[in-house]
């Protein structure tokens with residue numbers, strides 16, 4: 001069945017982005033469409049009619065993972081998927097992200113010349129090896145982020161609140177220097193969240209609020225943070241009716257009106273970095289809340305009790321966060337904005 005030479009059976013196929021039981025995801029050298037990649041069957045078969053049921057099921061799962069990872073990075077306007085097998089007689093599915101406006105990586109723009117019609121099959125964009133490595137590394141990390149996010153929201157995942165750790169402020173200070181170096185146009189950086197309130201129990205994560213001069217498209221920050229070990233976790237919009245912030249994991253479901261991007265680092269330290277526009281509500285409210293807790297030990301104690309109770313009674317991060325929101329709103333309502341800085 002397998003011919004003497006098949007380029008897709010070739011063990012040197014690269015860069016490989018992920019391997020699943022039946023498929024291997026490979027990034028195209030030709031990045032005529034940014035993040036263009038293909039899922040290759042791990043055995044030699046020459047037509048999709050030869051696929052087994054479990055291979056189809058696995059392909060379905062992997063397509064969802066890949067699209068979620070690409071969505072989180074570049075928000076394509078749509079995808080084309082193609083089984084072609086014209087040159088390589090070995091089953092593979094092309095994943096072709098389509099863009100109305102050209103996305104960019106560093107100084108390199110990737111225009112989709114055929115949009116909104118058929119992609120232009122003859123376009124060739126061969127980037128330098130460094131840029132290709134960067135795109136591959138980012139996509140790998142984004143897949144990991146997707147896996148972690150889907151696992152983290154599983155009902156079995158408890159939220160753990162730990163006693164105050166005196167190393168949190170030091171961890172913040174070190175990471176702050178890294179972020180100032182990595183992100184352009186930063187006006188101010190603040191340690192926020194419970195780990196910024198001395199004595200308060202918290203989830204073992206250091207939250208960092210980054211106030212930017214303006215909030216540019218998420219792809220402008222993406223690589224700088226990925227290079228420092230971060231994954232994009234969520235994009236936040238404000239609900240027009242309730243005024244509440246809402247998070248989106250699949251960025252294509254959100255409109256362009258993002259007010260906050262959250263990146264997380266799960267290895268080499270535990271940090272949540274929130275990028276917002278300096279001076280907006282998204283900048284001021286978390287700082288006001290932190291200052292209230294710092295200034296009012298009784299309020300901080302009440303908050304800690306609530307958090308410990310929620311950690312025991314809720315089964316997901318989302319429910320835990322929802323449980324805190326009414327308390328945070330009431331503290332902010334009582335806070336006098338004129339008496340705090342930020």
Ligand SMILES: [Zn+2]
Pocket residue numbers: 002006007008009043044045089090
């Ligand atoms: Zn083959």
